[in-house]
Amino acid sequence: MIGEYRHARRVNFYETDAAGIVHFSWYPRYMEEAEHALWRSVGLTIHERGGEIGWPRVALAFDYHAPLRFEDEFEAVIRIADIGRTSIRYTCDIVRGGERIASGSMTIVCVERRPGQTVRAVEIPSEVAACFQAAEPA
Amino acid sequence: MIGEYRHARRVNFYETDAAGIVHFSWYPRYMEEAEHALWRSVGLTIHERGGEIGWPRVALAFDYHAPLRFEDEFEAVIRIADIGRTSIRYTCDIVRGGERIASGSMTIVCVERRPGQTVRAVEIPSEVAACFQAAEPA
Amino acid sequence: MIGEYRHARRVNFYETDAAGIVHFSWYPRYMEEAEHALWRSVGLTIHERGGEIGWPRVALAFDYHAPLRFEDEFEAVIRIADIGRTSIRYTCDIVRGGERIASGSMTIVCVERRPGQTVRAVEIPSEVAACFQAAEPA
Amino acid sequence: MIGEYRHARRVNFYETDAAGIVHFSWYPRYMEEAEHALWRSVGLTIHERGGEIGWPRVALAFDYHAPLRFEDEFEAVIRIADIGRTSIRYTCDIVRGGERIASGSMTIVCVERRPGQTVRAVEIPSEVAACFQAAEPA
Numbered sequence: 189m190i191g192e193y194r195h196a197r198r199v200n201f202y203e204t205d206a207a208g209i210v211h212f213s214w215y216p217r218y219m220e221e222a223e224h225a226l227w228r229s230v231g232l233t234i235h236e237r238g239g240e241i242g243w244p245r246v247a248l249a250f251d252y253h254a255p256l257r258f259e260d261e262f263e264a265v266i267r268i269a270d271i272g273r274t275s276i277r278y279t280c281d282i283v284r285g286g287e288r289i290a291s292g293s294m295t296i297v298c299v300e301r302r303p304g305q306t307v308r309a310v311e312i313p314s315e316v317a318a319c320f321q322a323a324e325p326a
Numbered sequence: 327m328i329g330e331y332r333h334a335r336r337v338n339f340y341e342t343d344a345a346g347i348v349h350f351s352w353y354p355r356y357m358e359e360a361e362h363a364l365w366r367s368v369g370l371t372i373h374e375r376g377g378e379i380g381w382p383r384v385a386l387a388f389d390y391h392a393p394l395r396f397e398d399e400f401e402a403v404i405r406i407a408d409i410g411r412t413s414i415r416y417t418c419d420i421v422r423g424g425e426r427i428a429s430g431s432m433t434i435v436c437v438e439r440r441p442g443q444t445v446r447a448v449e450i451p452s453e454v455a456a457c458f459q460a461a462e463p464a
Numbered sequence: 465m466i467g468e469y470r471h472a473r474r475v476n477f478y479e480t481d482a483a484g485i486v487h488f489s490w491y492p493r494y495m496e497e498a499e500h501a502l503w504r505s506v507g508l509t510i511h512e513r514g515g516e517i518g519w520p521r522v523a524l525a526f527d528y529h530a531p532l533r534f535e536d537e538f539e540a541v542i543r544i545a546d547i548g549r550t551s552i553r554y555t556c557d558i559v560r561g562g563e564r565i566a567s568g569s570m571t572i573v574c575v576e577r578r579p580g581q582t583v584r585a586v587e588i589p590s591e592v593a594a595c596f597q598a599a600e601p602a
Numbered sequence: 603m604i605g606e607y608r609h610a611r612r613v614n615f616y617e618t619d620a621a622g623i624v625h626f627s628w629y630p631r632y633m634e635e636a637e638h639a640l641w642r643s644v645g646l647t648i649h650e651r652g653g654e655i656g657w658p659r660v661a662l663a664f665d666y667h668a669p670l671r672f673e674d675e676f677e678a679v680i681r682i683a684d685i686g687r688t689s690i691r692y693t694c695d696i697v698r699g700g701e702r703i704a705s706g707s708m709t710i711v712c713v714e715r716r717p718g719q720t721v722r723a724v725e726i727p728s729e730v731a732a733c734f735q736a737a738e739p740a
Contacts, residue, residue, distance in 0.1 A: 201638060201649060202487050202631050206373060206480035206534055208651065212383040213354045213478055217616050220351070224615060228673070235344060235615060235672050237622065238579065245350040249387040258482055258649050259642070303514065339500060339511060340493050340627055342620035344672055346513065349616050355478050362477060366535070373477060373534050375484065376717065396511050396620055397504070441652065482649060488659040489634075492627045511620060521626040525663040 191323030193226035195264040199256050209255035216248055219280040219292050222264035230319040241313065243296045246275070250292040260284055267323035274298050274309040281326060329461030331364035333402045337394050347393035354386055357418040357430050360402035368457040379451065381434045384413070388430040398422055405461035412436050412447040419464060467599030469502035471540040475532050485531035492524055495556040495568050498540035506595040517589065519572045522551070526568040536560055543599035550574050550585040557602060605737030607640035609678045613670050623669035630662055633694040633706050636678035644733040655727065657710045660689070664706040674698055681737035688712050688723040695740060 197218060205211040227234050234243050256262060262284040270277040275297045282290040300310045335356060343349040365372050372381050394400060400422040408415040413435045420428040438448045473494060481487040503510050510519050532538060538560040546553040551573045558566040576586045611632060619625040641648050648657050670676060676698040684691040689711045696704040714724045 200631070200635055201481060202489055202634065204482035205477060206482070206484045207380055207382070208482045209382070211478050212386060213351055213358070215386075216351045216354070217614070220616065221614055224673070233673060237671065242345055244345070244347075244390065244393070246390050247388070248350060248353075248390075250385070252382065252384050252386075255382070257651070259638070259647060338493070338497055339619060340496065340625050343615060344618035344620070344622045346620045351616055355476070358478065359476055362535070371535060375533070395513065397500070397509060483656055483658070485658070488662060489627055489630045491662075492630070496627070518621055520621070520623070520666065520669070522666050523664070524626060524629075524666075526661070528658065528660050528662075531658070 189319060189321040190226065190230050191268045191321045193222055193229055193266050195222035195225045195266065197221065197262055197264060199258055199260045199262070201258055204258050209257055212250070212252060215250050215252070215282060215290050215292060216294070218264040218282060219266060219278070219294055222266035222280060223278060223294070226266055232316060232319060240300055240302060241310070242299050242301050242307070244299060244307075245294055246297050247295040248292070250290055252290045254287060254289050256282070256284065256289055262289060265326070267326065268320050269293065269325075270322055271312070271317065271320055273311055276312070276320070279325075327457060327459040328364065328368050329406045329459045331360055331367055331404050333360035333363045333404065335359070335400055335402060337396055337398045337400070339396055342396050347395055350388070350390060353388050353390070353420060353428050353430060354432070356402040356420060357404060357416070357432055360404035360418060361416060361432070364404055370454060370457060378438055378440060379448070380437050380439050380445070382437060382445075383432055384435050385433040386430070388428055390428045392425060392427050394420070394422065394427055400427060403464070405464065406458050407431065407463075408460055409450070409455065409458055411449055414450070414458070417463075465595060465597040466502065466506050467544045467597045469498055469505055469542050471498035471501045471542065473497065473538055473540060475534055475536045475538070477534055480534050485533055488526070488528060491526050491528070491558060491566050491568060492570070494540040494558060495542060495554070495570055498542035498556060499554060499570070502542055508592060508595060516576055516578060517586070518575050518577050518583070520575060520583075521570055522573050523571040524568070526566055528566045530563060530565050532558070532560065532565055538565060541602070543602065544596050545569065545601075546598055547588070547593065547596055549587055552588070552596070555601075603733060603735040604640065604644050605682045605735045607636055607643055607680050609636035609639045609680065611635065611676055611678060613672055613674045613676070615672055618672050623671055626664070626666060629664050629666070629696060629704050629706060630708070632678040632696060633680060633692070633708055636680035636694060637692060637708070640680055646730060646733060654714055654716060655724070656713050656715050656721070658713060658721075659708055660711050661709040662706070664704055666704045668701060668703050670696070670698065670703055676703060679740070681740065682734050683707065683739075684736055685726070685731065685734055687725055690726070690734070693739075
């Protein structure tokens with residue numbers, strides 16, 4: 189069982205904006221990259237082609253403490269804060285060297301998609317729940 | 327003085343993801359587009375080329391209620407929730423037809439950038455403060 | 465029948481990069497936006513939810529003559545250069561005021577997607593072909 | 603001296619579109635990521651903060667042979683095709699396993715940016731030119 193993953197990353201040029209820093213809309217993407225790497229690290233994928241289960245995001249938050257710039261190396265450290273019956277809540281720190289650049293959170297819900305039917309929340313599959321546990325807060 | 331702006335928009339194909347819906351990282355961009363349109367509506371620009379004043383984002387939040395899909399028409403309705411001495415807080419609803427798709431908030435800070443000096447928060451210029459007022463909550 | 469469409473647009477902040485100009489990867493997106501607006505203008509959509517027909521891009525080219533900056537207003541002028549049995553070739557000019565900022569081209573192919581089968585090129589549906597004609601070169 | 607670099611990469615979820623494949627606008631970004639990694643591999647950066655030299659892109663082309671999907675692992679293989687007095691031309695293959703997914707090219711020009719002056723092409727700095735040589739075609 190796993191509760192935390194450290195995703196190493198470098199800032200790409202197309203992630204910067206005319207203020208010379210990473211545009212704030214990239215941080216949710218960094219968090220999601222870390223989430224998917226966390227899932228892969230236990231042999232899971234969050235998006236199965238043609239699968240009936242999906243994981244839409246229902247809540248997102250970020251606080252920005254310092255900027256990232258082109259070619260900066262950083263880590264997106266994702267932690268499982270809580271696993272419920274149908275949802276998972278993560279927290280995430282964006283860290284460069286010893287400095288916390290930003291801190292975020294995200295909640296995802298497990299849903300069933302069937303053609304012609306409304307999407308509805310369903311219980312997290314047991315083979316997924318078996319892989320994850322809440323992490324110690326940082 | 328203005329406190330609200332309704333920015334009309336249509337979903338572009340490149341904003342969708344393999345789940346067939348708009349990727350959640352686009353909503354902060356929709357909110358920012360509405361913010362910049364709000365500023366333009368009173369003759370201001372939020373990013374002056376070579377200017378010494380900048381407006382980095384320090385906090386972001388979004389709750390997602392329903393998905394948007396390719397070619398959906400929607401409005402990003404931005405409201406000034408609060409203007410302080412050095413910061414502005416917005417709230418934003420993403421609305422399609424009568425349906426609230428998502429609701430967010432964002433805080434920006436007025437900073438001074440001088441080459442070789444640390445960025446520091448400064449008082450909002452009076453010509454900017456003179457244009458904006460807190461809006462009635464929706 | 466239509467062969468040209470002028471799509472008006474303004475540069476968003478998140479489309480700029482640390483060099484202070486629109487990142488070159490946005491021009492193909494501007495061209496695609498214009499393409500989809502061209503299709504909508506004759507009552508068509510290029511991506512039907514759950515449809516069996518798709519239009520992948522097989523070739524792209526752009527020449528960049530001058531930069532675009534934040535809040536610049538421009539037009540993406542798309543023209544049908546050629547319609548074949550299974551493919552459409554477009555050309556596109558990005559124009560600001562009277563100035564040609566960039567010029568591009570793109571070829572798309574009509575394909576059939578069936579679950580579990582290989583994607584293969586098919587004849588353009590007659591109701592689509594009936595709407596389009598090659599435009600006069602600019 | 604170096605003329606080729608193989609940049610390993612995995613497809614992120616936000617790079618896919620509603621057709622379930624990587625949106626074609628990402629391939630120029632993959633090529634640029636490989637270019638910057640090529641530069642870093644010889645101790646150079648293509649964008650110096652506050653520097654007077656810039657490298658805008660003046661030409662781009664891509665041919666798309668097969669799609670990439672979420673979590674696919676691939677390489678962006680960039681090669682210097684030609685170095686002139688003021689410009690560099692690259693070619694790039696996007697390769698997954700043994701399969702060539704796409705092939706592109708890009709030309710960049712060395713320019714001088716001085717505040718209040720027009721951007722103009724200048725000779726490639728000798729310390730840059732000394733690092734690169736044209737690669738053997740693939």
